Amino acid sequence: MTVQDVRPAEAYDAIRNDPAAVLVDVRTDAEWTFVGLPDLSAAGKQPVLIPWQVYPAMGVNGAFVDHLHKAGATPLSRIYFLCRSGARSLAAAQAAQAAGFPNSYNVADGFEGPPDGEGHRGTVAGWKADGLPWRQR
Template identity: 45%
Template sequence: MSNNQLGYAGDITPETANEWMQSGAAVMIDVRTEAELAWVGFVPGAVSVPWKKWPGMAMNPAFDDAVRAAANGKKIALLCRSGVRSIAAAQRATELGLEAYNILEGFEGDANADGHRGTQGGWRMRGLPWRQN
């Protein structure tokens, strides 16, 4: 799809996002909540800018300013749990004038038949760098 249809620069694979981040070509912004980062895991070097605030999941009023500051003139790759919130965040970042990409599959990928994540796609399943507290 073209940028106009998506409302952001495009979708990229977790592997591409990792390459861009490692090379300095892009800044990764993780839009998951602080609770998700603490409980599930995080990508070293990614900037945390929650799209919504835990526990009520209200919009983060600081998102616009924080994402502009994090981008620091570079293109940005947005990560969430499964690649849904990051689409909305990429659309918003594009409205702010940033070159924003959605990372397909997110950190944990889609839920399997048992409702469990982490086995069907996602940053973690693909063996890319991550840590857990």
Template identity: 50%
Template sequence: MADYAGDLDPKAAWKMLESEPAAVLIDVRTLAEWQYVGVPDLSPLDRKAEFVEWQRFPDGSPNAEFVEQVTRIVPDPEVPVLFLCRSGVRSMHAAIALTEAGYAHCYNVAEGFEGDKDMAQHRGTVGGWKVAGLPWQQG
């Protein structure tokens, strides 16, 4: 298993997107998550997030075309690529997959979009993109 470039908390990911004009944020959650939970909003940076499912909705099967789809979006393997999911697990696997495909700067946005579960087993209150106060919109 290849080592990816590392984990970034959501605010560090935002700072990288601010400072690295070529960097790309790819949200690897499912279509349902994008539509019902929301998506990162990069419009304050005059940019857009990209969306490629790591697992297919609704059955959760692996997206066998994931690497191919990402390489069409980001053809240059030297461009920093930041991966985001719900909590940082799928995005870590995505960062590993792209690193294994020859990409040099793949990052996992640790905590993800919704963060970890709180004491009541709910997401969206402990860590994550939304809790960090970063821009997002309903999908």
């Protein structure tokens, strides 16, 4: 099975309208703290924070699937994975599918998207650039 990419606005709409939809942010604690988090309060939800890689070595989080289970995810959940630009979240969604979570999706372009011509993220594509709600921690 292949992980489907979805646009940030499509993921946000699903999370707002589907009780079984969950947003899992797989960035690091530093990114959550200093860059910001999706604000899902309009949906009455919070993002689930599970790092895909563990700082500082940035090795894959060996307990990732266990954390998904502990967060209440089930095979019936529709799980939208988000990272900075869409790479880590794709790997996390693939791992989740392989672990029995078939409805796993990658949020294309992630929270900040690719860098613009001046090397700044958050202006070209992604959650922030699409004008979706977010907040500083």
